[in-house]
Amino acid sequence: MAETPTTPEPSGQVSDAVKGNWVDSYAPAPTRPYLRLSRADRPIGTWLLFLPCMMGLLLSMLNDNVVTWHDAWTVVGCGMGAFLMRGAGCTWNDITDREFDGKVERTKSRPIPSGQVTVTGAVIWMATQAVLGLFILLTFYPNAIVLGFIAVIPVLIYPFAKRFTWWPQLFLGIAFNWGALLAWTAHSNSLQWPAVVLYLSGITWTLFYDTIYAHQDKEDDALIGVRSTARLFAENTPRWLLIFLIATLCLMAFAVIGSTIHRSPISMAVALVGVWAMGWHLHWQLKNLDTENYEVLVKLFRSNRDAGLIPLLFFAGALFL
Template identity: 45%
Template sequence: MDQVRDNDGRVFDAPSDNFVYRLLPRWLWPYAQLARWDRPIGWQLLMWPCFWSAALAADVSANAGALRPGQFIAHLILFFIGSVAMRGAGCTYNDLVDHEIDGKVARTRSRPLPSGRVTRFQAKLFIALQSLTGLAVLLCFNSFTIGLAILSLVVVAIYPFAKRFTDWPQLFLGLAFSWGALVGWSAVFGSLSFAPVLLYIGAVAWTIGYDTIYAHQDKEDDALIGVRSTARLFAENTKPWLVGLYGITLVLTASAFALAGVGAFAWGGLVIAAAMMAYQIFVLDIDDGDQCLRLFKFNFYVGLVVFLGLTVSAFVA
């Protein structure tokens, strides 16, 4: 199946009926695959901490009688564009770093670089284009937010190498993917406070949890080629670790909510999210790769219910 999709211009680890293959010209397919446009769950999970933070700031503004709906909507649009662009740039960079590794893993060897459909030079140019899009978005915010966002690039640069020197590459992913929990707040207030910092740490724990589930798909190949991950580290103890990680997420997010003075709808969303996290742990079979992928994607809805709760709390309560 790998070879069939490779020859057809598709990749093995993404849906073959994605809009990329229906709407985009064939010459753009490899770039869409580098940016993972055919796998939107990545930018969605990157986006949710931004949206949570923006909605948390909206709750605080609403309590102070200073809520600005136009600003809130504009920030969501910018965070959406930035998430797609920067996730794409990060994935392209990751594929450059993992070029040789991806060629040895069944799930990834049909990707554009190991299959030879894109050169390293072309991939670098594509990174530059996506990064310029992200920069254009970033320049729409205040100077504090610009500086804060630029700091995240340090973690982004380290992440692709983390699997080579630590059993905790998911921690580095969490540090990078959750940065929006700081940026969404600072975009409104031009500073940080304890609430978004707690939200950020909670989002980091959430990311480690769901990406551990994801990493169980590759644990056999990872073991053969020496790639490290929390899936391999936790192994049969993954469920207890997930209880701890998701528990940290809920406790710290609840603490952020309490500091921000959110309303009942936000708390209701968090309770639903807690039930959804518990469901993942209860049904998880770490030896079922297809189920691990489904549960990983299920976290889109976890992020959604938290965001909707915060938003309704700000605008309705």
Template identity: 45%
Template sequence: MNTPDSDDIVIPDAKRGNWVDRLLPAPLKPYAQLARWDRPIGWWLLLLPCWWSLGLASGTAGQPYPSPWYALLFFIGAVAMRGAGCTYNDIVDRHIDAAVARTRARPIPSGRVSAKAAAAFLVLQALVGLAVLLQFDRFSIGLGFCSMVPVAVYPFMKRITHFPQAVLGLSFSWGGLMGWSVVFGRLDAPALLIYVAAILWTFAYDTIYAHQDREDDALIDLGSTARYFAETTPRLLTVCYGAAVLLLGVAFYLADARIVAYVGLAAFARQLAWQVERFDADDGALCLKLFKSNRDAGLILTAGLVIDAFLKAM
């Protein structure tokens, strides 16, 4: 049986004409798609809590700006580990993905990458992540290894619960702990508050994302918060986003942040409110747009923290 050519495959979440489609040789494209290099929103959402925590910790430590080296390491680690996580998820979910319209074109269910080749690619990406982690102090290395627990169990949660987004939040928000840890070599209350806030943020934005698959998930009886909350999703988004903003505000207070950090937080909160105002569970394209807009919300918050650290050190 002939497998489809990569150039003939349309990945629903990916922008047409992205750099993977334009620049990579055909044999590499399925692996890039497996790691979601053509859909950078995932690594952005994994990276941003790292930068929030790093920015707040830098200001607390009296540094005029976050360490560019740490910021770069977090970037490389986010790309590598997001890719590894997606590869692992696709190996575990390959039969489910084949039954869902949005995911059946992925490299494994479409037959362009075997499960064995995907596993080898997973190991390669994990080794890159390990190389990044080993650049940190001993406490942070151990903390980073602990993140593997929620990563390992996440793909199985949709089979047994309507709340897989909660487990995704536990893993995707881990950077909220790591950014503080690499500066101080320990965890303090502001880092824990950022972590919990990022979990709530992730729980909400991934619920928006899950509404794209609501009907397919129901047909094959997979759990998701989109199915569970259904028409009450706007209320859930309001509670989760509101609580996340409140917890971030407390973290900023405990870390002695100044006015610019709170201005950034207010702008972040307004962007989240815009998502709730625009949300329409029956409009898949809009759900994807709102989900992706969280990158901009997170960057706004990051900018506020970086500028605040600079002004505090003057």
């Protein structure tokens, strides 16, 4: 039996938010329900949206060996865009899932089912974030703007995936890793095959970490008829996670080779070491997996921020070699 989250604080804190997070501690009281709706009190999702962007940007820079001030703005723009569009996507998710969330122990304290925010207020908040994100997108190259508009499609579909497929984590991966394609194109104004391979590696990485995450809710999901890879894999989860781990590393290594093939062998080697080091982190997660322990599941899921930062450091170092 998985350990259940602690009861939310009377202040309205969401049950699975880190105690003492900046939203609950410092944000003005009237803004807190909306920031919670955007998951600003749980920043791991913003990191997992931002990291594929940076991987795409750095590999694109390695590919053409061009670094400009526009790339600095791309970093800032992707950071702000990840925050805003993750917030808009989470708001959309909570609007569509409001009936389900009220029946799940971990999610019933979220702003809509707990009554902190009305559906109308959530729609207005979602639109506000999306418009701000659009302003940032319009500062990028034309082809990147086109990709940004296409990205809306998987975001809109994702909340409904759990209703018709056992693989909603696949749909999350399609949506969450789009930044790898967009940031590559934001640098070069063209999309090349290593970016697509990197994108695929991001999808398998998402299948890895979000299957871990989904094990938190598997019992409630079974009761209300919601599907997930955690329920599908059940006791075979470690075997499937190993498959996703291997696929992630192989695809990312292929993307690195394609991006650095015209650079020095040392540059390619350094970038590949980053992939290898990320693999060790994913292996550590798999080794410590306990699908019946809530605290372990949360810890492993959140550790994927560090897993994604590892190859970024090596990709950045390879730029100078």
